Every structure is written in C-alpha cells, then in structure tokens.
Amino acid sequence: MSTHSTTEILVGGAVLAAAIAFGVYAGQSTGFSRAASGYELGASFRSLEGVNVGTDVRLAGVKIGSVTGVTLNPETYRADTRFSVAEGVLIPDDSAVIVSSEGLLGGNFVEVMPGGSPFYFEPGDQVADTQGAVSLISLLVKFVAGDGGDG
Numbered sequence: 001m002s003t004h005s006t007t008e009i010l011v012g013g014a015v016l017a018a019a020i021a022f023g024v025y026a027g028q029s030t031g032f033s034r035a036a037s038g039y040e041l042g043a044s045f046r047s048l049e050g051v052n053v054g055t056d057v058r059l060a061g062v063k064i065g066s067v068t069g070v071t072l073n074p075e076t077y078r079a080d081t082r083f084s085v086a087e088g089v090l091i092p093d094d095s096a097v098i099v100s101s102e103g104l105l106g107g108n109f110v111e112v113m114p115g116g117s118p119f120y121f122e123p124g125d126q127v128a129d130t131q132g133a134v135s136l137i138s139l140l141v142k143f144v145a146g147d148g149g150d151g
Helices: 002-030 136-145
Strands: 039-045 056-059 062-073 078-085 096-101 108-113 129-131
Parallel strands (some): 056 108
C-alpha cells in the first residue's frame, strides 16, 4: 500500500509542477506579468491592427520590450499605446515607432526605428513619429481596382 501511495504522490507532484509552469508561461506570453526593470514610453497610432497588450517591441529585430497598454482616444480617434523598453536601451528622441508585420501570414509587432539624435527619450515620454499598421486587404483592393498610381 505504501508503494502505491508514493507513486500517486510523485505523479500528483509532477502534474502540479507542470500546471504551475504552464501558468507562468501563460502569464508571460499574455502580458499579465510585468518586468520590474525598464521604462515606459507612449505613442499614438492611426491604426493598431494586430497589436495587443503583450505584443513584442523590437529594435533591429531584437525584442526590447512589450506593449503594456492600448486605449482609444475619444478626442483624436487614435490608438494611444504604452510600451515598455528594457533598462539600458536608450532610444534617440527623433526615433520612429512603426507597426510592422512578420510576413504575409505572420503577426504584427511594434518596431522602433532609431534616429540620429544625441538626446534620448526619458521615461514617460511620447513618441511623435508613428506609422500605423498597413492593411493587406486595402492594398489588395487598390491593386485589383487598378488604383496603384504610377506617378
């Protein structure tokens, strides 16, 4: 009887450890857990299609943070966005923030295009130069309709 109990305890412990590991992973991937280090910046986009809380923020293809908040501004009808940047990553204050796509069928992410200014954003600053998501459907409609415009 004691062998049967020991086996049940070991299996139960393994299941519990797997459940805890899954919970931590789910929290990190959905953006519920926030990193203690780093600072936050803001940006306002015309279109934030495919970007949610937890979406990656990348610089030169390297993840430097994630989107921490998205709200609709009722006065400007733009998507006001907050995103975190890892501690030690300094972003020039003339940089642009763009919603980019990972490919034709991939998801979207927020890309920081660094400028050349010797001055850097401070925590809480607002990035003025933004470019929203480009809708693949609208591009296809323009192409099919012949509204490509060669000049």
